[in-house]
Amino acid sequence: MNQLIVDTKKLNFSYTKTRKDIENLELKVPKGSIYGFLGPNGSGKSTTIRLLLGLLKKQSGNVALFGELFNSKTRLKSLDKVGALIENPSLYEHLNAVENLKIAANYRQNIPSGRIEEVLEIVKLSHAKKKKVKAYSLGMKQRLGLAISLLSNPELIILDEPTNGLDPKGIIEMRTLIKELNEKYGTTIFISSHLLSEIERTCTHVGIIRDGKMLFQDTVKELKSSKGQKMMIDIEVDKFIDAMTVLEKLQKENTSLVDEFLQIEVENKDEITVVIDALRAQNVKVYQVSIKNNLEELFLSLTEN
Amino acid sequence: MTAVSYYLSNTKNEVIKLKRTFAFWLTIISALIFPLLFFIVYLVKHESMIPEDGANPWGKFMFKQIQITIPFLVPMFIVLITSLIIQVEHKSHGIKHLFSLPIPKWSVYFGKLSIVIFSIIATYVYFFLAILFFGALLGMFYSDLGFLDFQPDYLKSIKMLTMSLIASLGVVGIQFWMSFRFKNFIVPLGIGMTMVIMGLVASRAPEAIYFPYSYNVLSISLGENAPLTMGVSSITLYSLICFVVTCVLGYLDIKRLNVK
Structure with a gap:
């Protein structure tokens, strides 16, 4: 239980020379947790997620995923166990949901064809699977993005502001879904959000970030009693x-x-x-x-x- | 998973992504425009188009079309199609997703590049077939045009089109890199179009041999008289070198790119 799925050491990154966007960040996400990554807009949440996935090149420090240093050698192996939804989901709007999922499945290996129907069922989009994504509402797009990240049954799911743009019902559904995945399959879930209430209700662990610095990191229980x-x-x-x-x-x-x-x-x-x-x-x-x-x-x- | 299967799965996906896109239709439309235009002109003015006795009508019909399209329209088409195909990815915020998948970055870059090249080759093939089709159709409507009495010079036209295709590769390498790099497709499109026009203007200068955007013009204007390097046409050779260099540099650049 104490194994760390995400472990960063002294992570530093800046887009420009004048300002540090991420400063000595030590992120510790235990296995099986729902980790809430909390911070106001522009505090460096998305930047951190991009650093974890290797989309941005860190200036110094280490990122370890699943107990292994993340570098060009371990990149494919580590990413194979990750499903990510980064900000706006990456969807081809001129295609329908099934086609989008098919593309995502082709990129990954060994995804049985029935899995596409399964994930559509999980995110409750089966009724609209033949509809072009162009005609989807924001919430449906968000759910399809989530379905794509679920495809490979990943050990770690990274969700960047998953409830952005969802209506209250959608938020509750998303919350239930996240908890279910965590309880049923033991999936470790990393969620970033700027809404405290969101994190408080869903997460077991929390990290609070501001201006690229970690201010607090522990269990939600600890945060409450502190x-x-x-x-x-x-x-x-x-x-x-x-x-x-x-x-x-x-x-x-x-x-x-x-x-x-x-x-x-x-x-x-x-x-x-x-x-x-x-x-x-x-x-x-x-x-x-x-x-x-x-x-x-x-x-x-x-x-x- | 092997390199081949990474490449194949990427290329397969690129084909799915082209479904119902304008880029896909553009390959067909571009190939049809000129053959159709020539067809209409021949239909309307068919009397003045009747060849002298014993002359092969295909020569005029076929080579004129090829000579008109290659210098300007082909490079324009390449600039446009390259931007459009990659725009499908940028529009869907796809790059960040692709680069966070367990697939090598080279397979993303070269899978997409392959589909661009396939689309261009397909357009050349459609164009060639459309010329033959409309020529034969004219022969059926007006037997005095003589299209059915003679064989077209397949070899010469295929050679011209192949030379033009290879002469285009340098531009493909440059445009592909730019289109991948800049989310805003106005950048590669604007630069590309300007370069195409410059290539047309500069093609008369002897230095044009070093300017990839002139190669299509040169492949027609110099034709067989192009200077040779190591026994091959310099245009062909330089275009291929430009293609390989920009592909390698482009990939190395994309690989270390910060995906925002």
């Missing part, structure tokens, strides 16, 4: 002044007023009722209380300076 047990809550009340006095009596510090909400920190969920009771006792009307997403805060604090 913020500690305390949680932030937002309370909407009618009388702010009164509410503030109540909270002061409860010895709540760090109280702040954000967008008409009172924001306070509590030790645990039980304390929320204590706060509400205290407010109601003073006839302060409480319209809503919501727990803020810790991770979101953390992500923002990590990625915004």
Whole structure:
């Protein structure tokens, strides 16, 4: 379980001389994990993926896939075990889904002919398999791209922003699909995204990148607990002044007023009722209380300076 | 997997990719335009086209078409078809996908180059067959044109077309490299067209022998009188050298290219 499928050491890359786009990146993706690669737009996620696949030439450092250094000698062997979907899927729009899959299957060896139908079934495109890709919606194209990367039953699937342009239903389907692949076949999945909620719900591991530097890398569980047990809550009340006095009596510090909400920190969920009771006792009307997403805060604090 | 099977699977895929593309139709349309035009002219003005007694009508019909098309239209066609075939890949963001597949990069480059060359050869063949077909058709409509009474000079015309094909290879090598390199097909197309026109203008200068874009013109204007190097026509030799050099350099360049 501890084997690393992707392991980079001191990876450096820059498109121009003035700026480092990837700086000393150490990416560690354990076998069997769903690894979420998180970062704001332009932080170097796609660049990293291109470096992993050898599409870009690294300036220094190492990339190891499946425990073997990735170089011109091991390139074919390693890529044989990888399925990748990089940004916009590479599809021939004047051909239909089956033809696109046929081309992808021809490039790889030993793909049984029935596999094309299988992957179409998996991504739920069987009904549109004879339709030209030109007529596909963005979500369908994305799914066909995924089907192409699934063709060879790869050990590692790399998905660059797979939910980009999908509607909520499509996102949920994609999420289920990813989890299923991981659970059923033990496929290691590497997903890049700029949406924290996406990663949080799907992934077991997470790496957060900004300006080409890795800021945090561990399990999602660890990320959640790193913020500690305390949680932030937002309370909407009618009388702010009164509410503030109540909270002061409860010895709540760090109280702040954000967008008409009172924001306070509590030790645990039980304390929320204590706060509400205290407010109601003073006839302060409480319209809503919501727990803020810790991770979101953390992500923002990590990625915004 | 062996080198041959990599090459074959790539070439096979390139054929599938050409399905329903304009590039595919262009090979047929380009081959048909002139034979069809000549056919119409002969039909309309057939009386003035009747050859003198005993003269072979094929000579005029066939060689005139070849002489008109080769100097300008063939190089133009090559610039266009090369850009179009590779554009199919650029349009679908295909290069990054191909280069992340477990296939050698050379098989991608040379598989595609092969299909470009096959398309060009196919066009030459269609062109040749179309000339014969329309000639025979004219003979059927108007027996006085004499197309059915004489045999065309197959050998001479095949030789002319083959020389032109080999003279084109230098341009194919250059255009293919450019088209692969630049996603925007205006770049290879613009440069290519300018070069073709320059090749036409420059063809009168003796130095044109060093300018691949002039080789098609020269293959007609010099014909058998082309200077020889080591016993072969210099045009043929230089064109082949240009082709091999640009293919090797092109591949080495593409191989180390950062695919964005």
